[in-house]
Amino acid sequence: MAHLDGKPVTTDDVLPLALTGYGHFTTMRADADHRIRGLALHLDRLVRDCGTVWGAALDTGRVRQFVRQALAGQRGPCVVRVTVYDPAVAVGHPAAADQPQVLVTVRPAGAMPPPPLRARSVPYERDLPQVKHCGLFGALHVRRAAQLAGFDDALFVGLDGHVSEGATWNVGFIDDAGTVVWPQAPVLPGITMKLLQQQVEHRITPLTLARAKGMRAAFATNTSIGVRALTGIDDAPLAVEDPVLSTLHEAYLSIPGEEP
Structure with a gap:
């Protein structure tokens, strides 16, 4: 069940969000023990984007309290989404x-x-890419077209010919x-990306599409x-059995989760 400020949500509560799509969110994977990798970073994102x-x-x-409430009784790994919006928002006067x-x-x-x-x-650039906002139409439209x-x-x-990010x-x-x-590139500062950057040596550089296609592997x-x-990518194959991919996967799983 969905909860708004800790109370069961009603249709009237979420209708403004459905009609405007104006808000921001973060999505967190909770393991079976309800611990969440990068929880502090998710909370920092919510504060910054708010x-x-x-x-x-x-x-x-309060966010932690609401997450604990939502996870109570949940079994197995689950995905928790925290969306921040104002039920009073209107298209004509969002201010x-x-x-x-x-x-x-x-x-x-x-x-x-x-x-x-x-x-x-x-060719696509998200609006306000540094914010994980609810404006997903463009990203989902190009995802649908790709599928x-x-x-x-x-x-x-x-527009500069450089690769940035995927749809989500x-x-x-x-x-x-x-x-x-x-x-x-202008991209969403993803939590998993940040965690991996803390764990594994890396570099950050502009990448043309041609250069990206010529890489050994991608993820x-x-x-x-x-x-x-x-x-x-397109018609260019990439290796999926690469030892560095295994290292990245193991590094991510080794990160301890945090209690909400």
């Missing part, structure tokens, strides 16, 4: 909404890592020397999937 989107402060103690509330939803988590994916490159074309997902390429994931690469390479990261290999 200031950007709403011009308001966010009480992380009048400045009292955000906390919506918490829970769903079962899938296997980690999921099977490798094949990405289709698309209809026979791919699994979309990989974004900016960060992307990383492994070069011929076995070094982990992250694109330097997608987000909280729900951990580290997921890419089988290819």
